[in-house]
Amino acid sequence: MRIDDVEFDRYNQYDLTVLACGYETRATYAIRSAPQSGAVLAIDYNCPGLISYDSNRAWLLDNGSALVDEEIAVDSISAAIASDRSIRVDISSMKRSTIANLVEACARSKGARVEFVYTPAMYESSLEAASAEHTLSAGPVSRYFLGELRPSSISLGLIAGLGLEPHRILGLSELLEPSKVWALQAQSDDLRFRDRVLEVNDAVVGRPDVSVLPYDIRSMASTYLALESLVFGASRKYRVVIAPSGPKMLALVAMIAAARSDPAPAVWRVGPSEAGAVPVDVTPAGDVVAAMVDFD
Amino acid sequence: MFNQIDALNAKRMTSTQIAEAFVPTSGFEKLQNFDHVYVVGPRGSGKTTLLKMLTSEGLSAWTHRDAARTREKVQFSSVFLPADELWASQVSEVDTRSAFTLQMMIASVETMISRTTSSPSDHLHVDIARSDEGQLVKFLSELWGLGEVLGGFRSLRLKLELLLAHLPRTDMADHVLSSPDPLSLLLPALRAFNQAANESLRTWALLLDEMELAPSEVHQIVMNFVRGGSGMLALKISMSPFDRYMDFYGRDSQVIPAPGHDYQTINLAGQDSRDLRRITFGLWNASLRSRNLRFLRLQDALNDHEQSRRQPYDRDIVARMIRADEDFARWLVDRGVDLEDTRDLPYYLSSATIRKASPLLVYRDALLNFRDGKPVMRSRKKSFEPFTGSDAVVRILEGNPRWIKSAFGLMLEYFDDNLGTISRGFQMTALKEVASRFESLLRVLPNRQQLAGVSTLELVDNVTRYLRDRNLGAFSADAPNSFTVDRQSSPQFNSALMLGLYSGAIVHVRDRKSPSVLSSFANERFRITHLLSVRDGKELPLRLGKDVSLSTILAHKRRPDRQQLVFDWNQNAD
Numbered sequence: 001m002r003i004d005d006v007e008f009d010r011y012n013q014y015d016l017t018v019l020a021c022g023y024e025t026r027a028t029y030a031i032r033s034a035p036q037s038g039a040v041l042a043i044d045y046n047c048p049g050l051i052s053y054d055s056n057r058a059w060l061l062d063n064g065s066a067l068v069d070e071e072i073a074v075d076s077i078s079a080a081i082a083s084d085r086s087i088r089v090d091i092s093s094m095k096r097s098t099i100a101n102l103v104e105a106c107a108r109s110k111g112a113r114v115e116f117v118y119t120p121a122m123y124e125s126s127l128e129a130a131s132a133e134h135t136l137s138a139g140p141v142s143r144y145f146l147g148e149l150r151p152s153s154i155s156l157g158l159i160a161g162l163g164l165e166p167h168r169i170l171g172l173s174e175l176l177e178p179s180k181v182w183a184l185q186a187q188s189d190d191l192r193f194r195d196r197v198l199e200v201n202d203a204v205v206g207r208p209d210v211s212v213l214p215y216d217i218r219s220m221a222s223t224y225l226a227l228e229s230l231v232f233g234a235s236r237k238y239r240v241v242i243a244p245s246g247p248k249m250l251a252l253v254a255m256i257a258a259a260r261s262d263p264a265p266a267v268w269r270v271g272p273s274e275a276g277a278v279p280v281d282v283t284p285a286g287d288v289v290a291a292m293v294d295f296d
Numbered sequence: 297m298f299n300q301i302d303a304l305n306a307k308r309m310t311s312t313q314i315a316e317a318f319v320p321t322s323g324f325e326k327l328q329n330f331d332h333v334y335v336v337g338p339r340g341s342g343k344t345t346l347l348k349m350l351t352s353e354g355l356s357a358w359t360h361r362d363a364a365r366t367r368e369k370v371q372f373s374s375v376f377l378p379a380d381e382l383w384a385s386q387v388s389e390v391d392t393r394s395a396f397t398l399q400m401m402i403a404s405v406e407t408m409i410s411r412t413t414s415s416p417s418d419h420l421h422v423d424i425a426r427s428d429e430g431q432l433v434k435f436l437s438e439l440w441g442l443g444e445v446l447g448g449f450r451s452l453r454l455k456l457e458l459l460l461a462h463l464p465r466t467d468m469a470d471h472v473l474s475s476p477d478p479l480s481l482l483l484p485a486l487r488a489f490n491q492a493a494n495e496s497l498r499t500w501a502l503l504l505d506e507m508e509l510a511p512s513e514v515h516q517i518v519m520n521f522v523r524g525g526s527g528m529l530a531l532k533i534s535m536s537p538f539d540r541y542m543d544f545y546g547r548d549s550q551v552i553p554a555p556g557h558d559y560q561t562i563n564l565a566g567q568d569s570r571d572l573r574r575i576t577f578g579l580w581n582a583s584l585r586s587r588n589l590r591f592l593r594l595q596d597a598l599n600d601h602e603q604s605r606r607q608p609y610d611r612d613i614v615a616r617m618i619r620a621d622e623d624f625a626r627w628l629v630d631r632g633v634d635l636e637d638t639r640d641l642p643y644y645l646s647s648a649t650i651r652k653a654s655p656l657l658v659y660r661d662a663l664l665n666f667r668d669g670k671p672v673m674r675s676r677k678k679s680f681e682p683f684t685g686s687d688a689v690v691r692i693l694e695g696n697p698r699w700i701k702s703a704f705g706l707m708l709e710y711f712d713d714n715l716g717t718i719s720r721g722f723q724m725t726a727l728k729e730v731a732s733r734f735e736s737l738l739r740v741l742p743n744r745q746q747l748a749g750v751s752t753l754e755l756v757d758n759v760t761r762y763l764r765d766r767n768l769g770a771f772s773a774d775a776p777n778s779f780t781v782d783r784q785s786s787p788q789f790n791s792a793l794m795l796g797l798y799s800g801a802i803v804h805v806r807d808r809k810s811p812s813v814l815s816s817f818a819n820e821r822f823r824i825t826h827l828l829s830v831r832d833g834k835e836l837p838l839r840l841g842k843d844v845s846l847s848t849i850l851a852h853k854r855r856p857d858r859q860q861l862v863f864d865w866n867q868n869a870d
Contacts, residue, residue, distance in 0.1 A: 135751045138740040140385050148461050149395060151402045152383040153376075155308065167736040174737035176381055179308045203733060241382055263461065266382060270740055273751075 001228075001260045001295060003253075005221045008117055008288040010034035015085035016041070018073050018102070020093040021060055023051040026119045026284040027093035028059055033288065036088075040065040043073050043098060051281045070098055074105045081109040092119040093282070096244075096251050096269045100142040103252070107259035112295035118249040120217060120285045123192050129280040130164035130200075137273035138172055138243075140266055141251075145258055147266025150239050155179035157238030159230060159265075161254070162186070162201045163246035164193070168270045170203050172243055180238060181210040182230060186217040186246055190285075197246075217247050220291035228257045231265055240265035249289060256293060305698060306344035307380065311354035314345055317586070319578030320362055321571045323562040324349065327532060328369050330499055332522045335534040336813055337564025338800030340698030342575070343534035346562075347503040350374045350532065352411060356418040367419050372499040372530065375400075375407045384509035392511045394468045397478035398460045400502070401440060404482060405453045408489055412449070422493035432492045436485055441472035479521050483529060501530045508536035508798060522558050536798040537565055538814050561813065564695070565803055572695040579697060583704040592716060595686040597707075599717045609654035613661050614638060621660070622669030623771035624653070653773050658682050659837040663768060671768060682837065683727065683830050684720040691838045692727060692826045696800060699827060702730045727830045734801070734827060741795045755792040756801050760824055760834045762849040767837055777841025778805055778823040779849055789846070793817055801825055805840065 010033050020027055021042035031040065042060045044067040047053045060067065068076075080087050091099050106112040121129075140146050158178035160169045162185050173181060183205055185197060198205060205212050213230070215223040227242075234240050242265050244254035251269075258267045272278070306314055324346055327333055335343045348354050351374045355367050377400055387395045412429070414421045424432070429448045436452060437445040445455050459466070459473075468474040475481055482502070490498045504510075504518065522531055567575075580594045618625050618635055625635060631649050633641065638650060659682040664671045683692065693700045703726050710722035718726075738753040750758075759779055767775045781793065796802030797814070804814065805821040814820065821843050829836040 135754070136739045146386050147382070149383075149386045149463055150461060151457060152378045152380060152399060153403065153406065156380065156382055167739050170733060171736035171738075171740035174733055175740050177305045177307050203729070203736075239382060266386070 001256070002293070003221045003224045003256070004292045004294075005219050006115065006290050006292050008034070008290040012088075012115075013086075014038050014088040014115070016076060016080045017088045017090070018043070018077060019090035020045060020095075020098065021053070021056050021065075021067055022093040023047050023053040023056075023279055024093040024282040025052045025056075026121060026282050027052070028056045029119045029284040030090045030092065030117050030288050031063075031065075032059065035063060038086075039076075041068050041073050041076055042066070043068060043070050043094065045095075047279070050279055070101060074101050077102060077114075078105045078109050081106065081112045081114075084111065086115075087113075088115045088117060090117045090119070091248055091252050092117070092284075094248070096141050096248070096271070099248070099252055100145055100255055100267070103255040103259055104142065104144040106293070106295050107256075110296070113292065114295075115290060115292050116220070116252055117288050117290045118220075118247075118252070119288050120188075120247065120249075121282045122285045123190050125281060125283040126164055126193070127196065129282055130166075132278040132280050135273050136168065136171065136270060138175060138268060138270040141255070141269040142267075145255065145264075145267035147239070147241065147258075148263040150263060154239050155237070157234045157240050158182070159184065159227070159234065159240060159242045159254075160204075161244040161246035161250045162197045162205070164196055164200055165245065165271075166200045168245050169201055169243065172268070172270045173204060176241060178238075178241070179209070180234070181207070182234070183210050183212045184227075184244075184246070184250065185212055185214050186250070187214045188217050215250070217249060218287075218289050220249060220253055220289065220293075223250065223253045224257060227253055228261065231257055231261045235261065235263050235265065241268055242266070243268045243270055245270060256295075259295075305340075306342075306348060307378065309348075311348045311351045311376075312357040314348050315354045315357035315359075317579065317582035318345065318349055318354075318358060318360065319575050319582075320360065320366075321567070321574060323564065323567075323571075326560060326562050328366060329560070330372055330501070330530050332525070332530055332559035333532045333562060334559055334813060335532065335562045335564065336537050337534075338536065338696075338798060338803075340696045340800060341564040342695075342697045343564060344378075344505050345697060347374075347376060347505055347532055347534055350501065350503060351376050352407075352414065352419040352421075356414065370419075372501045373407065373411065373420050374501045374503050374532075375404050376503045377403045377505060379504075379506040379509045381509065388511055391463060391468050391474060392513045393476070393478065393517070394471065394474045395460065395463055396510070396514050396517070397473045397475070397481065398456055398463070400478060400482060401473075401485075402453055402456045402460070404485060405436075405449055405456065409449045409453070411493075420498075422495065424492050428492045432488055435488050439472075439484055439488075440481060476517075477520075478517060479526075479529070483526060486528065499528055499530070501532055504531060504533045506535065507533050508538075525558070531559075535813075536794075537563075537804050538794045538797045538817075563806065565800070567695050569690075572690050575695045575697065576690045576693060576700055579700045580704055583701065583708060587708060589708070589711070594689075596716065597711070597718055598684065598686045598689060598723060599720060600685045600687075609651055610658065611639070613657050614650055614654070617657050617661060620666035620669070621671065621771055624657070627653075627771060627773065649773075655682070655839055656767070656773065656775070656837055659835070660768060660771070663835060671770070673768065677832075677835075680720040680724040682835075684723040688838060689723065689727070692830060693730075694800070694803070694825060694827060696827075699730055699734070702733070703727060706730070724830065727827070728832070731827050731830050734799075735831070738795075738799060738801055741799060750789060750792050752792045752795040752799065752801055755789055756796060756824055756828060757834065759846075759849055760828065760836060762844075762852055763824070763836055763841075764834065766844075767841075774842050776844040777836060777839055778821055778843040779846050780819060780821045780843045781817040782845040782847050783818055786850075789850075790817065793822075797822075801828060805843075 015038045017036045017040045019031055019042055022045040042065045106114055156178045157180045159182045162183050242254045244251040255267055258265050335346055337343050411420055411422050412424050433445055433452045442455050445452050486500050490496055577594055633649055662677050662679045662682050665674055706726035706729055707718045711718055763777055802822050803825055805823055826838050
């Protein structure tokens, strides 16, 4: 497994590009910056009338994209890998369960080499999205990421990404009752993120059984190395659960690390339940983070 | 400073660590008998602690004055089988029966290792010669279909763990460990161990923790054994107050175990006040010891006023409320109380009126102003008196060891060594912090049955809002503070109620007719946990009060034109 940070090159062309067609403004930010002549599949989240969904959908269709369901997108990626095609996947507005299914497809395929891109959000829109009250749910992000079944007498260790949303990591910590918590805190040029994250998660980071570890939101490679090492070490003593709340880039990296770890940790999602989601727009910060992932 | 006692959670603590701070209750006494027992209570109520205290490690480490007597009495060897949310999420997706069987075998072997490697003076220590251990391992590996296992118990455990790890990728259909009766694989193993240890009459107990997390198939296995049983093995089962599988079995007319006949029940929710005080005060003392602080009575540390302990009620508050609250004054007059002279009331009259209403008056005094004799909500509490002091703290923490340890850990950070007290403000801060953490848990509780409907926190807050309005509206000595699930209540609330009971957010108010373990909510009475009553804007008095039907609560909508309470932003209008 190898992850290399690369520059997002708007002129690079890919045989297959996969992204989400959702209501967030940033859903089509990257593809609009770098139009593709190859096949573009947009996973249709089908939410007409909601925020920027209609404009996203219209632009994608006008520019030759196909709107598909998730299963077709996953199968297309597997087929493209088998045919040694070049692939770019934009995770910016994808659900975490979608990212999980895509990572699973890549992990199961031989010779998978995929460029993943991610558009970080503007602080103000992230804050607004995080402040919306939701009914939450918590559980494994997908069947593939249930984690290896080990004796329940082994203590539980939680690796949690800290986000702007209050209650999530504290609630998950209360639910899972881990013996040890590693809290991952995103480092960004915008210090408001850091300050707000610490403030919102004060009840967690202040505890003596919690270690706070920084990661660079604009480097998937360094984040992967740190996470992979942490999982390896923690698994000697704990049954590990990774809950990568916060930027979606962490969720992607966590799933890649989990897919390659032995024993495999569980990857959990804690977020709005289907019925409880309150849609809030997320606008792009202006840059695009990219990394080439070689799954072999 | 972080102390082991602050680990809070018995799951994270070894049996030895638990024993250091263990406070025995009447429930623990009952657990020591060689019976099948259900230990029923919400999360954090001490179920895991009780079970772990039955293990040889726990009993050996315990230094309480009852320890020696208890060690003499408990002559069964205990196998502790833990469970947690992660395990539950994984096991539901794989071969459930095989996973449960493997976990049970691993736990049994761990007990065998513990008993043979412990100190000779430890509870139920045995010596088994190495050659005998090898023979025993050979027998067990044949019994359990493991193939050849070289070495002793540790090698056997490793083999079982490998099989567990490979479970999702292995077809176990023809394997002996997928037997429909896993306990039939355990009994011969235990008998063989007894033989090797020269203890042919030794009995055993299987301690099954958090059974509400187990899939229905596991419940079936346990139920069958509790009903059918074996003279050699007792099951001690901890679980949530609501067992949806009992209901399932009842509907299918299968034979279900009979409480009192097939099993005993220990209810940790709604314990009597004596047990509540014993647990709370015991954990307070343990908290002091773990921080090397001198002994100090909880009542003194929490600033209970001597005067208030001697007097049955606060005369100043009563006098103030008579002047301010015209509904309260009228209520007294209707009962023959002379408002000009309330000090010399006959005992029977005082009990029926002022003493009865006193806790409610303290609550209303803290949260209300009065304008023209009518209640007006304050934007901030005037005092913390309804929720602080030892009596209130004992009630709020509900005898829940996790909450108690968490609250005392926080309070002791604010302990003023010079004064030897924790101010009411800091007591309140600590309680609200514990409540906030609990509220975060409620937000993420997984709805395993995937039933549609409101969340537990939504239900709790809806009920709280209604009851708060009733308690802070026009004075009524019988204002409701609990609810009954009537037949008109929609089933969409069942999941929220179930999770509420499981978590401890909702407390079952038991009476003599209540079943040992609930299988249905209809006509049962519940209240909101007192811990959630310390939240700002969601305060409820710490009393039971009358009950009101859930359908009435949920049908009630606060309309602006009929809003009972108006906020008073003028803090000085006392």
